[in-house]
Amino acid sequence: MLKQNHRAWVEIDLSAIKHNVSQLKRLLSPQTELMAIVKADAYGHGAIGVSQAALQAGASWLGVATIPEGIQLRNAGITAPILILGATNSADEVRAIAEYRLQPTICTPKQALIFHEILQEIGSRIAVHLKIDTGMSRLGTDWRSATEFVQLVTSLPELEVESVYSHLATADDLDRTILNQQKQRFTTVIKALQDVSIYPRRLHLANTAGMLTDPDLHYDIVRPGLGIYGLYPAPHLKDEIELRPAMQVKARITQVKEIDAGSGVSYGYSFIAPTDMKVATVAIGYADGVPRGLSDRIKVVVHGQTVAQVGTITMDQCLIDVTHVPEVAVGDPVTILGKEDLTTADDWAKVLGTISWEILCGFKHRLPRIYVTQSDPVSYVARSR
Numbered sequence: 001m002l003k004q005n006h007r008a009w010v011e012i013d014l015s016a017i018k019h020n021v022s023q024l025k026r027l028l029s030p031q032t033e034l035m036a037i038v039k040a041d042a043y044g045h046g047a048i049g050v051s052q053a054a055l056q057a058g059a060s061w062l063g064v065a066t067i068p069e070g071i072q073l074r075n076a077g078i079t080a081p082i083l084i085l086g087a088t089n090s091a092d093e094v095r096a097i098a099e100y101r102l103q104p105t106i107c108t109p110k111q112a113l114i115f116h117e118i119l120q121e122i123g124s125r126i127a128v129h130l131k132i133d134t135g136m137s138r139l140g141t142d143w144r145s146a147t148e149f150v151q152l153v154t155s156l157p158e159l160e161v162e163s164v165y166s167h168l169a170t171a172d173d174l175d176r177t178i179l180n181q182q183k184q185r186f187t188t189v190i191k192a193l194q195d196v197s198i199y200p201r202r203l204h205l206a207n208t209a210g211m212l213t214d215p216d217l218h219y220d221i222v223r224p225g226l227g228i229y230g231l232y233p234a235p236h237l238k239d240e241i242e243l244r245p246a247m248q249v250k251a252r253i254t255q256v257k258e259i260d261a262g263s264g265v266s267y268g269y270s271f272i273a274p275t276d277m278k279v280a281t282v283a284i285g286y287a288d289g290v291p292r293g294l295s296d297r298i299k300v301v302v303h304g305q306t307v308a309q310v311g312t313i314t315m316d317q318c319l320i321d322v323t324h325v326p327e328v329a330v331g332d333p334v335t336i337l338g339k340e341d342l343t344t345a346d347d348w349a350k351v352l353g354t355i356s357w358e359i360l361c362g363f364k365h366r367l368p369r370i371y372v373t374q375s376d377p378v379s380y381v382a383r384s385r
Contacts, residue, residue, distance in 0.1 A: 006370075007283035008251035008336075010363050012045050014053045015373045016246035016339075020228050021057035023241050027211055032218045035061035035204070037225035039069060039085065043360045044289075045229055045247055046369040048076045054228060055080055063223055067093055070102040083129055087111065087139055094118040098126055103162060107131045107139045112153045119158035127162040128153065130200075134166040134185040135178060146189040150198055163202035163221065164189070171209035171217075172233040179210075183217065209233035212240040231345060231356050245344060249337035249363060251284035253302070253330055256322065265319055266311030271296055278323045282334050285316040289363035290336060297351050299343050301335040302328060306342075 025034055036059040042050035051062050051073055062078070064070045065086045073082060084104045088097065094115055097104050106112050106128045119126065130150055133140035141149040143166075153159050166186050170178040186205055193200065202220040208227035210217045230245035232238045258278050265271040265279065273279075280302070286292045295313045299306045300320055308321045322328045337343060337359075345356040352359075 006252075006368055007254070008249070008288055008367050010044070010046075010367045010369050011248040011250060012049065012369055012371050013244070013246045013248075013339075013373065014049060014371050016230050016244040017045070017050055017053040017228060018057035020230050020243050020246070021054050021059055023243060024208075024211065024222075024224050024227055025058045027215070027241065028218055028222065031220070033060045033202075033221045034058060035063050035083065035221050035223045036228055037063040037085075037207075037223055038073075039063060039065035039225075040361045041069075041365075043225065043229050043357065044363045045360070046371070047072060048078075049369070049371045050228070050246075051076075051078055051080075061221060063225075067096050067100075067102065071096070071100050074100045074102075081127075089114060091118045095122060098122060098124040101126075103127045103129060105129050105131045105139065106153060106159070108141055109149055109152050112149075112156060112159065116156040116158050125158050125160060127160045129163045129165055130161060132164060132166045132186070132189055134182040134189070136167050136169045136182075138167070140166065143185045143189050147192045147196060147198075150193055150200075151196065154198060161200060163204055164193070164200040165202075165204040165221075168205060168207060168210050168217075171207060171213055172237070174234075174236055176213070179213065183214070207233075209237065212237045226357060229360060230339075231360075245339040247337065247345070247360060248335060248339055248342075249284070249289075249367070250333050250335050251282045251288075253280045253328065253332045253334060254283045254317070255281040255330060256328055257281075266295075267314060268312050271311040277321060278325075278328075279310065279319050280322045280328060280332075280334075282318050282320055282336070283316065284336055284367075285314045285318055287315045287364065288367050290318065291348070291352060291362070293352050294348060298348065301338060301342055302332060 036054035038047045038051050041047045062080055062082045063085055070082045082102050087107050088104050131140035132143050132146045134143045204219050204221035206217040206222045208224040211222050226233055230243045259273050261273050261275045263273045284290055292313050298309050303325050305325050310321050311319045345359040348359045349356045
């Protein structure tokens with residue numbers, strides 16, 4: 001199906017994904033590998049297409065949150081190692097991990113013993129990654145108990161320890177107090193393991209912010225997420241690397257009408273026309289991932305002109321002020337979320353008091369993902385679900 005038949009769509013520039021991976025890799029030593037984090041359908045960008053592009057650009061690992069996300073990539077023919085970042089505990093999950101050659105995160109001794117029992121039963125051995133909690137207080141064994149935890153797992157023949165890792169809670173903050181504390185705790189864990197002659201094959205700690213903040217955090221693998229998609233974890237990190245946003249969100253105009261001064265627009269009349277106006281209805285709304293809280297607060301682009309969104313954003317539609325846009329017509333595309341000098345996910349996040357990660361992940365799958373490159377305006381429509 002061609003792009004022009006869609007009421008609204010998400011457009012992903014794969015050349016931007018490749019560019020960003022290449023830029024991130026330039027920060028690394030030759031010994032450090034890059035794990036592209038493609039959980040949550042690659043932050044809404046389409047996991048299969050993004051994974052393929054990231055691997056082509058030099059990523060050697062993929063990170064997902066759930067087993068179905070990993071299975072989706074395997075079914076697409078992707079053979080690279082895939083780390084499941086979330087916790088898995090049931091017998092069925094263990095069997096699926098073994099069947100699809102996924103690599104789980106082991107967070108606790110109890111979880112390790114569950115894996116040991118099920119894998120022993122099915123006669124399988126898998127690579128695992130051991131999560132240490134150095135201050136995130138989410139998943140993982142407390143850093144003070146890490147040595148006993150790792151010793152237990154290494155004693156279980158069905159589990160091959162591929163890495164020991166942790167996750168940073170405040171790497172995007174200007175204040176590095178907590179970051180340095182976590183860094184020191186991770187260093188303490190490594191030293192304690194070495195004292196009992198345990199030398200993990202790989203160590204990893206850094207997300208995008210950690211990568212950009214401190215090269216000492218790179219270890220054997222880095223795990224960038226947001227940076228792959230062309231956004232920065234914090235404004236003060238923008239000078240560290242040149243990234244290109246990969247996502248644009250577009251929709252078509254379905255009606256254009258003249259309204260009189262004093263006319264109310266959309267539910268609740270949050271906008272009253274101050275003069276005679278021309279407004280256009282655009283086929284995208286909060287059910288597609290354009291938050292209702294943005295009503296009357298964002299700009300969009302049509303025919304190269306930046307115009308205001310007016311009135312309450314509804315479930316499937318919104319309205320824009322096209323009074324000063326000549327020759328606007330039904331079927332014209334409108335850029336709702338753009339790149340660089342247009343309205344970005346960072347702009348939306350600032351208005352809503354949230355983070356750009358949430359904006360990117362919010363676009364629903366009734367919007368097809370269309371992959372493009374700079375030289376190829378429409379490659380194909382992603383059928384990710």
